Amino acid sequence: MKFSAKSEKHWAFEREALPHMDLLYNYALRTTNNAQDADDLVQETFLKAFRFWGSYEQGTNIKAWLFRIMKNSYINRYRKETKEPDTVDYDEVKDFYSSVRHESTDSNDLQETLFGNLLDDDVTKAIASLPDEFRTVVILSDIEGLSYEEIAEFVDCPLGTVRSRLHRGRKLLREQLMEYGKQRGYVAED
Amino acid sequence: MNCKEFQELISAAVDLRLPDDGLAAFKDHSVRCSACRFEYEAEASTKLFVRSRTKRVRTPASLALQISEQIGREASAGHPSWIAELLGKPLVKPAIGFALAFVTVLLLLQDSMHVGPTTQAAFGSTDVILQSLMNHRSMLSGEMKPQFASSEPAQLAGFFSGITEYSVLLPRLKDCRLVGGVQNEFAGTKLAHIVYQHNNEIVYIYQTCWATVKRGEKLHLPDNVKDELLRSGWFSATQPDGRSIVLWTKGRTLCAAVARMSKEDLFACVMSGERGW
Numbered sequence: 001m002k003f004s005a006k007s008e009k010h011w012a013f014e015r016e017a018l019p020h021m022d023l024l025y026n027y028a029l030r031t032t033n034n035a036q037d038a039d040d041l042v043q044e045t046f047l048k049a050f051r052f053w054g055s056y057e058q059g060t061n062i063k064a065w066l067f068r069i070m071k072n073s074y075i076n077r078y079r080k081e082t083k084e085p086d087t088v089d090y091d092e093v094k095d096f097y098s099s100v101r102h103e104s105t106d107s108n109d110l111q112e113t114l115f116g117n118l119l120d121d122d123v124t125k126a127i128a129s130l131p132d133e134f135r136t137v138v139i140l141s142d143i144e145g146l147s148y149e150e151i152a153e154f155v156d157c158p159l160g161t162v163r164s165r166l167h168r169g170r171k172l173l174r175e176q177l178m179e180y181g182k183q184r185g186y187v188a189e190d
Numbered sequence: 191m192n193c194k195e196f197q198e199l200i201s202a203a204v205d206l207r208l209p210d211d212g213l214a215a216f217k218d219h220s221v222r223c224s225a226c227r228f229e230y231e232a233e234a235s236t237k238l239f240v241r242s243r244t245k246r247v248r249t250p251a252s253l254a255l256q257i258s259e260q261i262g263r264e265a266s267a268g269h270p271s272w273i274a275e276l277l278g279k280p281l282v283k284p285a286i287g288f289a290l291a292f293v294t295v296l297l298l299l300q301d302s303m304h305v306g307p308t309t310q311a312a313f314g315s316t317d318v319i320l321q322s323l324m325n326h327r328s329m330l331s332g333e334m335k336p337q338f339a340s341s342e343p344a345q346l347a348g349f350f351s352g353i354t355e356y357s358v359l360l361p362r363l364k365d366c367r368l369v370g371g372v373q374n375e376f377a378g379t380k381l382a383h384i385v386y387q388h389n390n391e392i393v394y395i396y397q398t399c400w401a402t403v404k405r406g407e408k409l410h411l412p413d414n415v416k417d418e419l420l421r422s423g424w425f426s427a428t429q430p431d432g433r434s435i436v437l438w439t440k441g442r443t444l445c446a447a448v449a450r451m452s453k454e455d456l457f458a459c460v461m462s463g464e465r466g467w
Contacts, residue, residue, distance in 0.1 A: 010265035018258065021315070025249040039253050046257045050264055123243040141205070142240050148207065167201040167233065174236040 030139045033128035045070040064153040126176040134169030191215040196226045204234045251320040316410050322396040326448035336370025356399045356442035358382040361463030377408040393449040400444040426453040
C-alpha cells in the first residue's frame with residue numbers, strides 16, 4: 001500500500017520485485033534443499049536487488065533479473081563454502097547410473113514400473129542431487145511451469161540448450177529416482 | 191529421422207513444442223524404434239511423476255516479513271517517524287513525552303487529514319497476517335498515516351461509507367482512543383485500516399472481506415489459521431518480535447488486530463468492543 005513517506009524506489013521495488021518472492025523461494029528451497037539456506041539466499045537476493053535497483057531496466061523481465069541475482073549469490077556462497085565449481089560433466093556421470101531397460105512398457109504402468117512408490121522426499125533429494133545446470137532447467141520447467149523462452153532468458157542461453165539440458169536433466173533424474181527405488185526395493189533390479 | 195535426431199527432440203515432444211512438420215517424422219520413428227519410444231515415454235513419465243510429487247510452497251510469512259522490513263530499513267534510513275516520536279522515543283521522559291506526543295499527533299493528524307486517498311496496492315504477499323504485521327510496522331515507522339483522523343466512530347464510519355462491500359467495524363475499545371483510518375485496495379479487494387491508541391501503544395486493525403480471504407485467490411490465510419477461524423471465529427498468536435495478532439470474523443468482515451502487547455491483552459482489548467463487533 002502506498003503511503004506518503006515511501007520513496008518512489010521503495011514503491012517500485014515493492015510493486016515489481018516482491019511479488020516474485022514465491023518463485024525465488026521455491027527455487028532456492030529446491031536448490032539448497034535446506035530451509036535455512038533458502039531463507040538466507042532469498043534474503044540476500046532481495047537486498048542486493050534493492051541496492052542495485054537502478055541497474056534494472058524497466059520493462060524487461062524482472063523475474064529473470066531477480067533470478068540471475070539469486071544464481072550469482074548462490075554460486076558465490078557455494079564457492080566460498082566448498083571452493084569447488086558447481087558443475088558436473090554429464091558424460092562423466094551418466095555411466096554411473098545403471099541404464100534403463102530398453103523395452104517398451106505400457107505407458108499406464110510406466111511410472112509405477114520406473115519409480116514404484118517413491119516418497120516425495122526421494123524426489124526432492126533426487127532433484128537436489130542433479131548437477132546445477134540440469135537442476136535449474138528441470139525446476140523452472142517441470143515445477144515452476146515456465147516456458148522455454150523464459151528459461152532461456154533466466155539462464156541466459158539459447159532455446160536449443162534449454163531443450164537439451166531438460167532432456168539430459170530428466171534422464172539423470174529418472175535414473176537417480178530408479179536408483180532410490182531399487183535401494184528401497186520398490187523397483188526390481190535389472 | 192534417425193535415433194540421434196529423435197533423442198534431440200524428446201523434450202520438445204514431451205513439452206508439446208514439436209513443430210507440426212516434425213511431428214509426423216517423430217511419431218513415425220517412435221512406432222518403428224521401441225528403444226526410442228521407451229525413452230520418450232520414460233521422459234514424459236518422469237516429468238509427470240516429478241510434477242505430481244512436488245508442491246510449490248508459499249514463502250514463509252516470517253521470511254517475507256523479514257525481507258520487507260530489511261528493505262524498509264534500507265529505504266528509510268534516516269527518515270523521521272511521526273508515530274515513533276509519539277510513542278516510543280526512549281530519550282523523552284514518559285510524562286513529558288506523552289504531553290509532547292499528544293500535541294505532535296494532533297498536529298500530524300490534522301496535516302494527514304489533507305492527504306488524499308492513496309489506493310495503490312504494492313506489497314506483494316497475499317497473506318493477510320503478513321500484510322497486517324507489515325502495516326502495523328509501517329504505522330509505527332510513520333510510513334503509513336491515517337487518511338482521515340477522528341476519534342468519533344460515526345465520523346470515521348462516514349469516511350468508509352459506501353466504499354466496501356462488507357461492514358467496516360468501528361467499536362469503542364476500553365482504554366483506547368480512536369485515531370483514524372485508511373482505505374485502499376489490494377488486487378482489487380477493498381481494505382480498511384483502523385488505528386487506535388492504547389496508552390503508549392498503537393492498536394492497528396486490518397479489515398477486509400472474509401469471503402474473499404476464504405476463497406484464497408486475492409488474499410489468503412495459512413490453512414491452520416483459516417480452519418481455526420472457521421471453527422471458532424477467533425485466532426491469536428504472538429510473533430517472535432513480541433507483537434501479537436488477533437484475528438476474528440464478524441458477518442462478512444475479517445478483522446486482524448496487531449499491537450505490541452501480549453495476545454491475551456490484545457484479545458481483551460478487542461473483546462472490550464464486542465458489542466461494536
